[in-house]
Amino acid sequence: MNKKKTTNKRKIRRAPTESDVARLAGVSQSAVSRAFTKGASIAKATREKIIAAARELGYHPNLLARSLATRRSNIIALAIANLENPFYAQVAQQLSAQLRETGRHILLFTSSIYDETDPMLERALSYQADALIMTATKASEQLADQFKKAGVPIVQINRESKIAGVSTVWGENYRAGKVAASHFLKKNHKNFAFVAGTKISSTSHMRQQGYIETLAKNNIKNVQIVYGEYSFEGAANAARKLFNSKNPPDAIFCASDYMAFGVLEVARREFALKIPIDVAIIGVDDVPEASHSAYDLTTFSQPAAALAKEAISIVDKMIANPNRRAIRTEVAGELIIRGSTRR
Amino acid sequence: MNKKKTTNKRKIRRAPTESDVARLAGVSQSAVSRAFTKGASIAKATREKIIAAARELGYHPNLLARSLATRRSNIIALAIANLENPFYAQVAQQLSAQLRETGRHILLFTSSIYDETDPMLERALSYQADALIMTATKASEQLADQFKKAGVPIVQINRESKIAGVSTVWGENYRAGKVAASHFLKKNHKNFAFVAGTKISSTSHMRQQGYIETLAKNNIKNVQIVYGEYSFEGAANAARKLFNSKNPPDAIFCASDYMAFGVLEVARREFALKIPIDVAIIGVDDVPEASHSAYDLTTFSQPAAALAKEAISIVDKMIANPNRRAIRTEVAGELIIRGSTRR
DNA sequence: GCGGGTTTTGCATGCGCATGCAATAAAAAA
């Protein structure tokens, strides 16, 4: 009935806003806004007064409101299939670390489906993401369309795309295969095999091309190809098939380190093969484990940090000029020679 | 000069808004809002008309604006130290997958510093996150304070906390150690060792307690303790120390699978020990690799899915009742017996 | 101490959506 009742009715503590800070500091709300906007026109003394008031209240700017007003969310959507793969986890880690330096953050969309487009990704548009970065997945034509219409760039890491609006950054896939083949040839191997990822992986396909074509140039045509499905166990099965074949390979190139580990273990434990004497193995990625003494894997590197950096650089360019065509960049890698190949 | 000039001046294509949809559908903006709000009062025919118009325009609701109006962002901040660790990657994956079912998404904060509080986490407050979930990190007193003030719950996965406002969910750490010890004892082992994580990890400490106390009850006091720093290489070094000692162990319990892998590899390759005859090994976590034939590791499981589920459940409870005290839950695990221990 | 120039400030408004309230249309009851 009385006034008190009204003011007391349920003390929900709201987060302080600019207006609260303004009141305490004795300035206008817009002054507070300017105090927190880099480069805005505001007197030094005023800003300090405001900062002090803000600290006193425990004020945190509401970035969602800011985004609404500025039309820039500083949110980057990251679509990632199988985070469990250390290589992609590393890419995610790198992206996150590098983005934070420009005040941006990652909205995570995981998916367990490899190489297929997650319908949930439309949500990134609803969250007003400034860009979408995809790893180990591809954007469908339809998704790309929607993002283009919204002016939100898409960058794929490690997957090729024929879609006009989609930028891509990848490692030197063809060269990886080529270099692996050359290295094996130099060490006088005779029987070659390739453990591919999945059938639809463009990445795996490019590596295979580089490998096979280089071997073909040296008159080696009978290269066994098996699929490891980009998993440890898948590769282990593929390896069993290889070693049980009538003509077991003495040189195996794997489309990923992870698969190489699977092959390596099967070779050692189930077939008692000596590495690199009986069989040599080369992977791709150079994940941290590759350098562990347990694996000591020769591999063609695909530097996560560089991939992340390039992806972000593309994002920046596309945001700066939305009408720009898709950008396609290759990031250099190199053969890192370790104990899984002959000296 | 003429009117056309005004309307044509710079065709920046804005994303369509509810007002655009409303215009096309011939209804008010609020009707459109209601059409997209579950349970709102709106006629079926109207909604359909609106949905059609929305589809035609390619309308995506602006979730930031919605969050501003509803004071609920549906964003959950996830702080994760070393994503590269497959166990935590798995937890992240689980959280992401389970949260999406209730329409929530993860804002990712990675950190390479173990067990320390990342100052960047304040940003979660700015993004109006509905909650903060932390894995492999702990909230500082000060951070917890700020979140409590803002009414945003914090849940730590796999880290203990003495701070009042911080909820926690963890695996059966003490029991893991206890069960490991019992299993070793049953198999007649004589010389015991423990490979701990870091010195300040409460998780590692609990596991150690369970192990040591159980052994002590059986009159075994001289348990060697070494630190593996939760890394493969760290554990490998720890293992070298153990196997080179005057009394090398025949039973090693490791505070994580990952470290167990390091120990296992060193045992086999550098010391030519037969597992589990010469030395038996038990880990904790049950990461996917543990079941791979290469490792075939006996381990006390710490189910990522269950941890994630419990963390989310706590978040929900805390959001429903912000004044509630912190919740502490233990998630059951079990000893999964594989080839790294004697039959 | 004054005019013109330069900062610094506040005012007003809009970003896209949700929602209480009042107005209206539809349905049910009389």
Next chain:
DNA sequence: TTTTTTATTGCATGCGCATGCAAAACCCGC
């Protein structure tokens, strides 16, 4: 058909912040 009840709608406003514009405060040199 008229009245009452209920289901739909639109209006108006606010969420917290940024920003163009005009007013105010400050600066300088003369």
